[in-house]
Amino acid sequence: MKRIKISVIFMLLFSLYFYVDYSIKIYTNRVSNGELRNGIMEKVSPIENGLGFGTKASNLSIKEYSEITKVNWFKKIPNNAENIEYRYSYEGFLPDYSFSISYDLPKESQVDTLNFVDGSFSKKQSFKVVGNKVRVTYYELQM
Known part of the structure; x- marks a missing residue:
């Protein structure tokens, strides 16, 4: 007992x-975090075409994007990024995916370019100066 x-x-x-x-x-x-999460849900929407599944969002703040990365593997970006826009699509069965992100940084920010290709995997990063901001674009693809 x-x-x-x-x-x-x-x-x-x-x-x-x-x-x-x-x-x-x-x-x-x-x-x-209810208000933050509700704001994110208003900005995130499903992708209509692409590899089959995925989401996209635009005009995110760094706080909103950081909250999204808590549940996704998405690329880490600088804390002073703003006007963040991402697009992620994946196949669902195969490991194929496509991820792109664009964001603005202050003009004096140091940004590196990247162009990496290894078989069916590639990563590219570029930037351009737009007014007093630097617009960074990153793209990753696994096919």
Whole structure:
């Protein structure tokens, strides 16, 4: 009988941990970050064509983009980026995907160019000066 009581107490404590952890996540996602997440949902939309599945968004802030990268592998970008626009599509069955992102940085920012191709994988980054901003464009493709 004593073993059953210990087992019940152990299971209750174990379950309590998950209930508390889940409650904290609900509070964080619904209450404290609710407005941010709702703003993101208004800007993100599905891609109509491409590889089959995917999303796109435009006019994101760095805070919104950082929240998106918590659940996706998307490329990290500088903290002073603004006017962020991304497009991600993937096949669903095969590992084929296409990812592109464009964002603005202050004109004095240092930006590198990149042109890497290895078989069916490629990465490219370029930039152009537009007014007092540098518009950076990054593209990644796996086919």
